[in-house]
Amino acid sequence: MAVDRALPTPEAHDLLDLVRDIIAKEIAPRAARDETEGRFPRDLFTLLGRAGLLGLPYPEEHGGAAQPYEVYLQVVEELAGAFLAVGLGVSVHTLSCFPVAAYGDQERRAELLPQMLGGELLGAYCLSEPQSGSDAAALTTRAQAADGGYVVDGVKAWTTHGGVADFYTVMARTSADGPRGISCFHVPAGTPGLSFGRPERKMGMRSSPTAQVRLDGVRLGADALIGEEGEGFRIAMAALDGGRLGIAACAVGVAQAALDAATAYARERRQFGRPIAEFQGLGFMLADMATQVAAARALYLDAARLRDAGRPYGTRAAMAKLFATDTAMKVTTDAVQVFGGYGYVEDFPAERLMREAKVLQIVEGTNQIQRLVISRALTKDA
């Protein structure tokens, strides 16, 4: 059942109608199959780009749609509910565009953004490394000044769209000075010295490729630097604040999909002579699931409205990511339970949604790291 949404403008309703139409006709029918076969749906990103859905929160000047996060995230939620590889892909792409959009100079923005937001160029975001995950500032990929530009060497781990992206937003070290020694670079696919590992064999979200990105003597011009030297970690964290809201929206989408599937099944499946939904033990479970999904949605929208109002929102975004992804894990697990044995097999969507939910507790800062962010904000001197 379509989620009833109070959107801020009539145009946002038109936008959601368009998204639902594309989901029903182009995305939902193939999600399960693509997922089983581990096929990356690159064509869907082209379609979404043409429909103007890949640059929603960015300014119109360079091909964006100037939509508030409150609206953009609800689009991500709907996409993720139909096909997480697409919803999360849109979120990661939006994250990858952020440094150029927010810190790039006018020339770079005019050059790169129209194609990034139009769907011709798909993005990837390279922060994690094999030895530095939660402790992202411990990254060791180096960018050394040379010939008026940079030479980059290192290995990036877990890159969503690694090997299929058209550009890589790479955090690399320009000095030994801890977080302040990190800088942000724009690296186009095809740059000599760039290569990729075999895509990871994952528990879920198999049609979204995740791979190592290896940089071996990659030569970049001075204009590849986004923002100032040493500003990279700040840019990466600012990007992640928004990215975490994207992950929260994805989690709500997955949880809503699980709730919808479980509810429909519980009304149809009969045991002891009646639909299982009529057993209070099961009906109350569905009620809890629905309440948790609604609460998670309310929390990410609350954080989004702070952001849209130009207020600091990082802590609230961390709360939304933490709560929404834990909720998705709980709700999808319960959905499998509602399906009984049928929940454990691939013929029904519940098991896929449960596998998909798990990754959301890990990416863009594990939920332990979200708690760290929240507790630090609480105990910091004002």
Added chain:
Amino acid sequence: MNIVVCVKQVPDTATERKLSSKDNTLDRDAADGVINELCEYAVEEALKIKEAHGGEVTVLTMGPAKATDTIRKALAMGADKAVHLVDDALHGSDALGTSHALAQTLKKIGFDLVILGSESTDARTGVLAAMLAERLGTPQLTLARKVDIDGSAISIERVTDYGYDKVTATLPAVVSVVEKINEPRYPSFKGIMAAKKKPVQTFGVADAEIDTAQVGLASSWSEVTEFAVAPPRAAGTIVKDEGDGGAKAAEFLASKKFI
């Protein structure tokens, strides 16, 4: 080139469609109105021709006030402007009446090429393109799965039972298309926004000099005198295979005179 696409609003095929007990015509308020599927292909083809040869695409819709939703959809796909023919006098028009009304309007607004879907999912007469061409005195190129334009020459591949015919004519002309012709685009979000500002001109019967004696329910040559709701589908018969399944299936088919 001045291209006019005729676009119809039809009840959503996904919802239950009803006839009105008042006058035995389609109850257009009972179901959600959507753009007739084949009309999307017609709009797409018009946009492609415009992209290749330049010109302007006008949407022409005859239908009640709520048909504006459908007009907006066609405009969001990229059409430039629209004419909405709306008048109570037109309610209940059959294919003959509709072709008269549309032909009169087309004469008023002018055209080099008229494109239609080959049929609508509600009435499914499939004759409108031919009737329109006759009334306008232009060639008719129907059931096109491919359209080529070269200067004032137009040729199509017309779908037939055995393959296709190549049909050639000179513009102005009327073309109807089948779904093999293209893959309609989705409107973009920007297209949806832009569509709200595109001009939609409203015509009544007087504006288009439509002869009211030829349109409307009373003037229809055909009349629906009675209708019945389709009976719910009966449950199937389950034949249990006890080694004689083949014989039983054959028996069943024979009883229905299939074999």
